[in-house]
Amino acid sequence: MLELSGIDAGYGAFQALFGISMRVDAGEAVAVIGSNGAGKTTLMRVISGLLAPRAGRMTMEGTDLIATPAHKIIETGIAHVPEGRRLFPRLTVEDNLRMGAFIPAARVMYSERLDYVYTLFPRLKERRKQLAGTMSGGEQQMCAIARTLMSGPKLVLLDEPSMGLAPVIVSQVFDLVKRIRSEGYTVLIVEQNVSQVLKVVDRAYLLEVGRMKTSGPAAQLAASDEIRKAYMGL
């Protein structure tokens, strides 16, 4: 579904990613793990077009993403839940969801998808008239995920969904991830919370200072001594 090869990217004189190659197949849940500053968020920004890579190739179901303008990437079926959720704080929950359905192909499906996300997350229906910025962190994460589902994506990018949330909420957020997986979405998730995320994905890549260090099935990585020591504090 999604394929990257030899991606270099950075900001000004600083290079954040070196020759990244990876793939996500339809129906999979894949994680990119790594410590703070490893380049995980940069990788997500490159995939969704917010940052243009300096070198490399990137395709989504055969469509060249590098030649696609940033605002057209969502039309290829990639929807991105950004780091820190980034809801529109002074718009209502429902207006945030409407923004998720901005592209023409999604507008015609608006009412069906709104019913769908309200069934998936009844809490959002209760809060639909509330300003998004006044909700709790967990509810905001729910709203941010629902907003991406409004575009009818094939692949959902989740950037640090557990960031800044209380420990009890973090497990709820990983439940959300499991739920959108079971709804049939392909998921690419970037997380610092390595032990939790490896429980919900099939495969994972380990990113270290801008380079892909290793990759493999989640269970295998979770059992690796190196990863247990460096990222899971065991």
Added chain:
Amino acid sequence: MVDLVLGLFSRLDCSPDIYFLEAIINGLLLAGLLALLALGLNLIFGVIDVVWICYAEVVMVGMYGINFAYKGGAPFLLAAVFGILVTALAGVLLHFLVIRPVLETPPINQLLVTGGVLFLMQAAATMAFGVEFKNVGIRLGSANVAEMSFSYARILAFLVALGGMLALWQFLKRTYVGTAIRAISQDRQIMPLMGVDSRRLYLVTSAIGGGLAGLAATLMVLQYDIYPQIGLQFGPLIFMICVLGGLGNMVGGFIAAFIISQFIAVGSSCFHTEWGYAVAFLFFMVAIFIRPQGLFGGKS
């Protein structure tokens, strides 16, 4: 000096009589037009984050456009539509030619280029139309209630301005593009993730902002003469209202328009006409000392 001060106060007449009531109502009627003008400027600032210093000059272009079409034989409504289209186009051109190249530069550059356009437009209007005052020559007369007199042009301006603002509010509330216009000032960077092309949204907003200036021009040609410097009469007032309401805050600008127009109308009635403006600006300065972010600070 003493005579001057005494002379000033001898004119002070704020007794709550019928003329005072007339002033308050006239202030209210003026507020509709000022609120409409402020709305256009606030809309553009809220979305694009640039102040069109030359906003009142876009209104001036609209007034000349309407006068041109009306004198050319078009019925007034058609001339008004023509004026609105001209200013909408002027808005798009202004954005495309002047704003877009300086979008990523410091605000002072943006102020200076739109300020440059202000003088350019004034000079161009002087060369094209001359310095003399022009008038579409439509007299709507006035309504006389008790001993008070209200011009129909002002009443019409108030109602149409209110209608225009209501229509814009519905557009912002109910459409996808309108929702994006409300969203973009809250998080500019993630707009591409929603599939929004910010550059296109800026052009649409510039067209709407320009069109609102054209609507205001339609209402103004019924009340005022047209001359190249008319922007200087209204421009500072519009900025003051926008800043008082909190720049970019459309609701704040609406309320500020009603406050400022009361100062102008009641101040003019109690003192001299010129003092009305002076009192309004004095109030503005004091208000900004106390609340630098505007009365309703921050963006709505």
